[in-house]
Amino acid sequence: MDIIGGSSSQLLASRIANESGARLILTEFKEFPDGEQYTRILEKPDTDVVIIQSVVKDPDFITLLQLIDACEDADKITVVIPYMGYARQDKRFKDGEAITSRALARAINADQVILVNIHNEEILKYFNAPAKNLDATGMVGEYLKELKLAKPIVIAPDGGAIGIARNAAEILGTEYDHLEKKRLSGERVTITPKKLDIEEKDIILIDDIISTGGTIAEAISIFKSEASSIHVACVHPALTGNAVLRLFHAGVASITSTDTIEKGTSKVSIAPLVADEIQKI
Ligand code: R5P
Numbered sequence: 001m002d003i004i005g006g007s008s009s010q011l012l013a014s015r016i017a018n019e020s021g022a023r024l025i026l027t028e029f030k031e032f033p034d035g036e037q038y039t040r041i042l043e044k045p046d047t048d049v050v051i052i053q054s055v056v057k058d059p060d061f062i063t064l065l066q067l068i069d070a071c072e073d074a075d076k077i078t079v080v081i082p083y084m085g086y087a088r089q090d091k092r093f094k095d096g097e098a099i100t101s102r103a104l105a106r107a108i109n110a111d112q113v114i115l116v117n118i119h120n121e122e123i124l125k126y127f128n129a130p131a132k133n134l135d136a137t138g139m140v141g142e143y144l145k146e147l148k149l150a151k152p153i154v155i156a157p158d159g160g161a162i163g164i165a166r167n168a169a170e171i172l173g174t175e176y177d178h179l180e181k182k183r184l185s186g187e188r189v190t191i192t193p194k195k196l197d198i199e200e201k202d203i204i205l206i207d208d209i210i211s212t213g214g215t216i217a218e219a220i221s222i223f224k225s226e227a228s229s230i231h232v233a234c235v236h237p238a239l240t241g242n243a244v245l246r247l248f249h250a251g252v253a254s255i256t257s258t259d260t261i262e263k264g265t266s267k268v269s270i271a272p273l274v275a276d277e278i279q280k281i
Pocket of ligand 1 (some may be wrong): 189
């Protein structure tokens with residue numbers, strides 16, 4: 001089995017190769033002056049290939065399609081999309097809208113697809129190939145344990161992230177809860193204050209994705225005066241624009257994420273999780 005690392009997941013693909021003992025195939029990427037992507041696999045791959053490529057920006061998806069196409073001689077192609085952008089466009093909210101996650105999924109021609117904490121598991125059904133969703137929240141929980149917080153409580157900013165909060169809380173052996181969020185725009189949300197016993201506690205706000213940081217910043221403003229400390233964790237650190245500054249400015253003590261998107265906050269590598277899964281194939 002060979003690992004083919006895409007442009008947006010170079011470090012993670014290398015870690016997965018090391019972890020699984022599979023060969024890491026060298027690939028190269030360029031952008032033409034008009035913005036078109038160029039992708040080439042520089043070694044002849046095995047008949048069984050695993051392509052690792054997160055879709056953070058639109059060109060990442062083109063690169064993924066190019067890598068799949070370049071592997072046309074393989075007998076089996078597994079595509080790992082650690083972070084799948086557009087997953088929040090998972091349904092038709094208004095007439096005439098595209099279900100973009102479905103459009104992307106349908107364009108992927110592979111034998112098997114592996115995702116990580118996909119925003120909505122319904123997306124798995126959009127792929128033509130069997131698709132599996134891996135859960136990295138246990139690994140995030142294990143890392144949070146290392147922070148040795150005196151009185152931790154895990155809080156999800158909305159009901160959608162309650163499963164993530166529960167998983168992390170179970171590992172930490174602590175309590176968890178969730179807030180109610182209403183989205184006003186791409187950057188602004190309101191969160192209904194909730195009576196929680198958080199005095200002198202170490203709050204861990206956890207979500208699947210942190211994008212602009214608006215959701216978490218709003219949650220922080222509710223707890224800031226009473227909590228002992230506030231920590232933030234997520235699986236996918238999209239962290240667009242000034243999100244990192246926004247969170248620290250709002251008062252967080254730390255941000256923890258995985259490397260589904262490779263950022264400075266990526267303290268937890270999902271490489272063992274993916275390596276374990278591809279070895280079962
Ligand atoms: C949405 O439902 C997601 O779970 C996240 O809460 C959301 O993507 C966070 O976005 P932002 O950081 O821009 O508020």
